[in-house]
Amino acid sequence: MALNSNIPTGPLANKWDNYKAGSKLVAPNNKRKFEVIVVGTGLAGASAAASLAELGYKVKSFSYHDSPRRAHSVAAQGGINAAKNYRNDGDSIHRLFYDTIKGGDFRAREANVYRLAQVSVNIIDQCAAQGVPFAREYGGMLDNRSFGGAQVSRTFYARGQTGQQLLLGAYQALSRQIGLGAVESYLRHEMLDLVTVNGHAKGIVTRNLATGEIKTFAADAVVLATGGYGNLWYLSTYGRLSNATAIWRAHKRGAYLANPCYTQIHPTCIPVSGDYQSKLTLMSESLRNDGRVWVPKKKEDTGKTPSSIKEEDRDYFLERKYPSYGNLAPRDISSRSAKEVCDEGRGVGPGGLGVYLDFADSIQRLGQHKIEERYGNLFDIYKEITGENAYEQPMRIYPAIHYTMGGTLGGLRLDDNLPGLFVIGEANFSDHGANRLGASALMQGLADGYFVLPYTINNYLAATKEKRPSTTQSEFTSTEKESRDKLGTMLGINGKRTVNSFHKELGKIMWDYCGMARDKAGLQKALELIPALREEFWSNVNVPGDGEEINQSLEKAGRVADFLELGELVCRDALEREESCGGHFRTEHQTEEGEALRHDDRFAFVSAWEYGNGSGPKLHQEPLVYEEVQMSQRSYK
Amino acid sequence: MNVKLRVWRQASTKVEGCFEEYEARDLNPNMSFLEMLDVVNEDLTLSGKEPIAFEHDCREGICGSCSLMIDGEPHGPENKVASCQTYMRSFQDGDVITVEPFRSRAFPVLRDLIIDRSSFDRIIQRGGFISVSTGSAPDANAILVSKDSADTAMDAAACIGCGACVAACKNSSAMLFVSAKAAHLNSLPQGRTEKMSVS
Numbered sequence: 034m035a036l037n038s039n040i041p042t043g044p045l046a047n048k049w050d051n052y053k054a055g056s057k058l059v060a061p062n063n064k065r066k067f068e069v070i071v072v073g074t075g076l077a078g079a080s081a082a083a084s085l086a087e088l089g090y091k092v093k094s095f096s097y098h099d100s101p102r103r104a105h106s107v108a109a110q111g112g113i114n115a116a117k118n119y120r121n122d123g124d125s126i127h128r129l130f131y132d133t134i135k136g137g138d139f140r141a142r143e144a145n146v147y148r149l150a151q152v153s154v155n156i157i158d159q160c161a162a163q164g165v166p167f168a169r170e171y172g173g174m175l176d177n178r179s180f181g182g183a184q185v186s187r188t189f190y191a192r193g194q195t196g197q198q199l200l201l202g203a204y205q206a207l208s209r210q211i212g213l214g215a216v217e218s219y220l221r222h223e224m225l226d227l228v229t230v231n232g233h234a235k236g237i238v239t240r241n242l243a244t245g246e247i248k249t250f251a252a253d254a255v256v257l258a259t260g261g262y263g264n265l266w267y268l269s270t271y272g273r274l275s276n277a278t279a280i281w282r283a284h285k286r287g288a289y290l291a292n293p294c295y296t297q298i299h300p301t302c303i304p305v306s307g308d309y310q311s312k313l314t315l316m317s318e319s320l321r322n323d324g325r326v327w328v329p330k331k332k333e334d335t336g337k338t339p340s341s342i343k344e345e346d347r348d349y350f351l352e353r354k355y356p357s358y359g360n361l362a363p364r365d366i367s368s369r370s371a372k373e374v375c376d377e378g379r380g381v382g383p384g385g386l387g388v389y390l391d392f393a394d395s396i397q398r399l400g401q402h403k404i405e406e407r408y409g410n411l412f413d414i415y416k417e418i419t420g421e422n423a424y425e426q427p428m429r430i431y432p433a434i435h436y437t438m439g440g441t442l443g444g445l446r447l448d449d450n451l452p453g454l455f456v457i458g459e460a461n462f463s464d465h466g467a468n469r470l471g472a473s474a475l476m477q478g479l480a481d482g483y484f485v486l487p488y489t490i491n492n493y494l495a496a497t498k499e500k501r502p503s504t505t506q507s508e509f510t511s512t513e514k515e516s517r518d519k520l521g522t523m524l525g526i527n528g529k530r531t532v533n534s535f536h537k538e539l540g541k542i543m544w545d546y547c548g549m550a551r552d553k554a555g556l557q558k559a560l561e562l563i564p565a566l567r568e569e570f571w572s573n574v575n576v577p578g579d580g581e582e583i584n585q586s587l588e589k590a591g592r593v594a595d596f597l598e599l600g601e602l603v604c605r606d607a608l609e610r611e612e613s614c615g616g617h618f619r620t621e622h623q624t625e626e627g628e629a630l631r632h633d634d635r636f637a638f639v640s641a642w643e644y645g646n647g648s649g650p651k652l653h654q655e656p657l658v659y660e661e662v663q664m665s666q667r668s669y670k
Numbered sequence: 671m672n673v674k675l676r677v678w679r680q681a682s683t684k685v686e687g688c689f690e691e692y693e694a695r696d697l698n699p700n701m702s703f704l705e706m707l708d709v710v711n712e713d714l715t716l717s718g719k720e721p722i723a724f725e726h727d728c729r730e731g732i733c734g735s736c737s738l739m740i741d742g743e744p745h746g747p748e749n750k751v752a753s754c755q756t757y758m759r760s761f762q763d764g765d766v767i768t769v770e771p772f773r774s775r776a777f778p779v780l781r782d783l784i785i786d787r788s789s790f791d792r793i794i795q796r797g798g799f800i801s802v803s804t805g806s807a808p809d810a811n812a813i814l815v816s817k818d819s820a821d822t823a824m825d826a827a828a829c830i831g832c833g834a835c836v837a838a839c840k841n842s843s844a845m846l847f848v849s850a851k852a853a854h855l856n857s858l859p860q861g862r863t864e865k866m867s868v869s
Binding site for chain 2: 083100101103105107157162169197201206212272314315483529575
């Protein structure tokens with residue numbers, strides 16, 4: 034099947050305007066006749082549900098949390114990018130566009146990224162008007178800071194809790210619509226499957242996590258805003274509940290998954306301390322504005338207290354290798370550099386898996402109070418977790434799984450080969466190519482929800498002949514039965530291993546063979562191990578309790594069962610992409626200096642995977658045709 | 671280290687609950703309190719019992735999902751942290767630790783340590799927002815906000831909505847939660863027009 038990303042003609046800067054000018058509209062008095070399901074209440078889902086309801090559509094909002102405000106967008110720390118150029122430092126829409134497409138190692142669509150940069154400025158206006166307490170200067174203007182992969186200061190922030198504050202803004206906008214009766218809110222409801230009718234997405238199956246009730250809902254269109262799948266690697270900076278079930282079920286019902294192997298490994302996380310560990314905690318990239326990353330030059334110094342190591346015996350490896358960006362080199366590059374020095378035996382802390390992030394110079398230059406004002410809560414979190422005071426000694430950090438650039442294929446309209454299904458935020462394969470720049474996830478989630486989806490869903494609703502079905506139709510009853518059967522099977526296995534033990538083992542396979550460095554032999558090994566583990570899961574998992582009550586083991590079992598399928602596709606995608614780009618680093622493909630080596634002649638395309646029923650996944654390619662930008666070897670030196 | 675747990679077990683809102691005792695052995699002091707419960711739950715599952723239900727997600731103190739009363743204190747012995755940021759190093763080897771859900775009539779127990787906090791959402795739906803629809807905002811720097819006001823607003827807006835204030839109050843009052851939202855929005859000029867027009 035030919036892929037159609039619906040990119041309008043015309044110069045890059047006019048494409049989005051051209052699209053909007055040609056888009057079909059739904060008249061105000063007709064909007065209330067359409068019902069839209071929005072799954073997920075993070076930045077993308079909450080902003081979409083609120084905005085669609087404001088327009089007059091009837092919206093049903095779903096979340097497995099007890100409140101929309103718990104979605105994991107809440108944990109984003111550092112900031113949100115926008116091309117406001119309030120600093121007078123040379124920023125522009127074009128520069129944000131270029132930084133993002135270069136940061137993504139030339140594996141994103143030009144038109145998507147340009148639009149993202151265009152609407153970025155509206156997001157800040159919207160959020161400021163909602164009362165998001167962004168950092169201010171004494172004159173009352175908005176303050177900015179810098180993030181990785183940029184030489185301008187375009188990041189807006191609310192201390193170290195920018196995600197929380199932006200989410201509360203969207204949550205409050207959503208709450209307003211719930212209070213007005215324009216949105217029906219279904220909390221503690223997990224989507225178990227997507228219902229398609231005549232090839233259109235028209236509903237979902239849910240399980241009420243409080244009562245166990247399985248139910249179907251019909252709509253005119255379904256929006257998935259269900260986040261990324263980084264918990265596939267078990268240890269990650271994700272919330273523990275984040276999962277791939279919604280996008281994986283949609284994939285099995287026909288939606289293509291794009292670039293599933295593009296994974297972001299964040300350089301600055303608190304290192305693993307033991308086998309019991311359930312998650313890894315991020316230390317915001319913004320810390321690299323004032324912190325310097327280093328390890329000892331000599332292996333024998335790794336055990337010494339950091340303050341006893343002389344300046345000339347320290348290797349500030351990011352400043353050394355990338356002088357023009359220094360400690361603000363992009364995430365993929367910084368993570369790999371940290372891995373490199375640890376592989377050389379120069380890592381610090383338990384197991385030698387850590388590097389220092391040192392604030393001594395900044396504290397001397399600015400005073401501790403300034404550092405406290407900028408990052409106080411991050412230093413607090415660090416102390417809670419490690420018991421160490423980072424004002425007195427350097428933080429220890431190590432890379433961890435943080436974001437998935439891959440996701441459901443979507444064209445410029447955020448829908449694609451499965452009509453009626455719109456996928457927004459991290460769940461979409463989206464705008465970040467093979468590596469996302471810091472402070473761009475919040476930008477993209479809110480761009481999709483506030484300013485893109487409201488301009489694209491109307492085009493489908495106005496044109497489609499497929500009307501909202503009744504949930505009594507056979508498509509609904511049969512999909513519901515499949516969901517029930519799956520839950521019943523898992524509850525009936527009564528095996529000897531816990532759900533968590535399978536998740537942990539899967540995560541280790543993914544980290545060892547499909548983590549920061551990947552190669553052919555390792556990926557082939559993973560492709561043997563994962564199906565075997567999946568088979569064992571379905572014969573030996575132990576899910577206690579029953580389905581008619583709160584059953585967290587059952588919830589997790591369903592999510593892990595889907596990870597066991599998705600993991601195989603991620604490894605296959607990584608195996609077939611025989612190049613290195615961004616976060617996807619194949620050791621066979623690197624420059625003499627150890628940087629990622631792309632092969633634009635063979636791999637300048639989006640890998641879009643079709644689910645193969647019994648026949649294995651089928652790869653479709655969407656060529657990345659650049660009109661504006663020249664693909665080049667990324668340089669941050 | 672080893673500790674003994676007294677944990678509130680309750681199958682649903684409709685039935686009565688009770689404390690049950692469990693041994694948690696071979697713990698590492700660097701484990702979080704929730705990771706300790708994970709270990710206990712793995713053991714319970716393998717011995718054919720139902721694991722302890724408790725709410726959690728981000729495990730870094732920001733989502734507000736956790737709702738544990740530990741030794742009679744919301745979120746446990748450490749100040750200003752959620753249950754998930756409470757670490758076993760705050761306890762001694764051999765301690766007996768009592769774990770309950772937040773206790774308040776406004777927060778019915780759904781199962782074990784899981785409570786229903788939907789009342790907080792209903793409070794926000796009644797007016798915890800500034801009425802600004804998407805697309806109608808002026809340029810962000812058109813509304814000046816003094817640094818002091820923005821900092822005060824941020825101090826209040828940092829509330830994670832966990833409900834510990836309600837659990838700690840003998841009258842189960844939500845006044846801290848409500849006043850945090852009111853202080854956040856009241857410190858800023860954005861909602862002033864709306865505030866003046868609502869009687």
